[in-house]
Amino acid sequence: MEVQQTAAPIRGAEEAKQKIVFSGVQPSGKLTLGNYLGAIGNWVGMQQDYRCIFSVMNLHSITVRQDPAALRRQTLEVLAQYIACGIDPAKSLLFIQGHVSAHAELAWILNCYTMFGELSRMTQFKDKSKQHADNVNAGLFTYPVLMAADILLYHTDLVPVGQDQKQHVEIARDIAERFNGVYGDVFTIPEPMIVRSGAKIMSLADPTKKMSKSDPNQNAYVLLTDKPEDILRKFKRAVTDSGSEIRRGEDKPGVNNLINIYCAATGSTPEQVEQQFVGKGYGDFKMAVGEAVVEVLRPVREKTEDLLKNKDYLEQVYTEGAFQAARLADRTLEKVYKKVGFLAKPKR
Numbered sequence: 521m522e523v524q525q526t527a528a529p530i531r532g533a534e535e536a537k538q539k540i541v542f543s544g545v546q547p548s549g550k551l552t553l554g555n556y557l558g559a560i561g562n563w564v565g566m567q568q569d570y571r572c573i574f575s576v577m578n579l580h581s582i583t584v585r586q587d588p589a590a591l592r593r594q595t596l597e598v599l600a601q602y603i604a605c606g607i608d609p610a611k612s613l614l615f616i617q618g619h620v621s622a623h624a625e626l627a628w629i630l631n632c633y634t635m636f637g638e639l640s641r642m643t644q645f646k647d648k649s650k651q652h653a654d655n656v657n658a659g660l661f662t663y664p665v666l667m668a669a670d671i672l673l674y675h676t677d678l679v680p681v682g683q684d685q686k687q688h689v690e691i692a693r694d695i696a697e698r699f700n701g702v703y704g705d706v707f708t709i710p711e712p713m714i715v716r717s718g719a720k721i722m723s724l725a726d727p728t729k730k731m732s733k734s735d736p737n738q739n740a741y742v743l744l745t746d747k748p749e750d751i752l753r754k755f756k757r758a759v760t761d762s763g764s765e766i767r768r769g770e771d772k773p774g775v776n777n778l779i780n781i782y783c784a785a786t787g788s789t790p791e792q793v794e795q796q797f798v799g800k801g802y803g804d805f806k807m808a809v810g811e812a813v814v815e816v817l818r819p820v821r822e823k824t825e826d827l828l829k830n831k832d833y834l835e836q837v838y839t840e841g842a843f844q845a846a847r848l849a850d851r852t853l854e855k856v857y858k859k860v861g862f863l864a865k866p867k868r
């Protein structure tokens with residue numbers, strides 16, 4: 521397979537004023553149906569209208585302790601899954617964060633323009649320090665500064681993320697504005713792009729909680745790599761509510777979630793789903809949702825399996841991506857060096 525990632529589209533994007541999109545997911549586990557319907561699935565369509573850059577955020581993932589072999593495997597898996605979901609390396613720039621040293625370098629500089637107080641207010645820091653009370657490390661605290669560096673290095677206009685990440689994009693804006701206020705227009709001010717609220721997929725075991733890849737209960741989530749029989753089993757066991765009708769309601773988080781997933785998987789509206797299942801029970805509906813999800817994920821799983829057999833191809837994609845991303849990122853870093861008063865790095 522030939523890898524086509526050329527630098528031309530980025531320059532073209534700047535000339536045509538095509539907006540730049542940057543996003544990524546941490547390889548902290550296997551990707552879930554929530555990651556697909558809420559994030560990656562939405563990135564696919566953006567490739568049409570924007571210049572897209574998607575990265576596997578491995579530097580971020582070590583803020584929580586990871587098994588090194590698993591982290592290496594998951595990093596390749598996430599890259600393969602981006603492609604399997606429809607991110608096209610010929611259209612979008614794909615790379616692994618740790619391969620572009622400018623991310624860590626800019627993060628250090630931006631640390632000196634970020635206040636202790638503003639980092640202390642980050643909800644994710646507060647949540648994760650509770651979850652991992654034995655490892656409240658400095659990286660967990662400065663996580664949003666590295667995320668700001670990711671975004672600002674590429675003059676990103678739009679950052680498509682879930683609601684939980686909005687606060688991090690906002691701090692990236694504050695840091696950029698503070699820096700620009702001192703040194704002039706260095707950074708583009710990015711905007712968060714939050715997917716429709718309907719795209720928040722809840723846990724199958726507790727539908728009041730977000731479906732999350734780090735949930736200790738394996739029945740809470742569907743993985744993109746789950747086999748059809750596992751997907752059907754997880755939906756069969758999905759927690760539903762009292763009553764028996766397939767109808768949305770404020771006190772029906774389980775049914776709401778299943779209707780939402782069915783809509784996202786089939787393109788139906790909630791009204792159509794309610795109509796279609798009049799007179800049917802939860803059992804029938806759960807099977808129908810499971811089958812719809814099986815069909816959506818089948819090509820993703822099959823393509824992921826194929827891609828993971830072709831490590832050379834994946835290596836070509838991330839090698840070419842690292843090279844291109846570094847060229848763009850180094851240009852921004854060079855400008856920042858000049859502004860803050862560092863001597864330019866000697867050219868080899």
Ligand code: ATP
Nearest residue numbers: 546554555558559681682719720721731732733734
């Ligand atoms: P972790 O469990 O390790 O915290 P996660 O499964 O919550 O991870 P992230 O890696 O934090 O996922 O998020 C990657 C992207 O997927 C983000 O943009 C996030 O908003 C989105 N996302 C994650 N879970 C869901 C969900 N259940 N519904 C919709 N979007 C989601």
Ligand code: LTN
Nearest residue numbers: 542543544545546577580667670
């Ligand atoms: N914190 C993000 C992952 C992430 C990211 C980014 C997303 C790291 N750097 C830059 C968008 C832009 C998460 O989804 N947990």
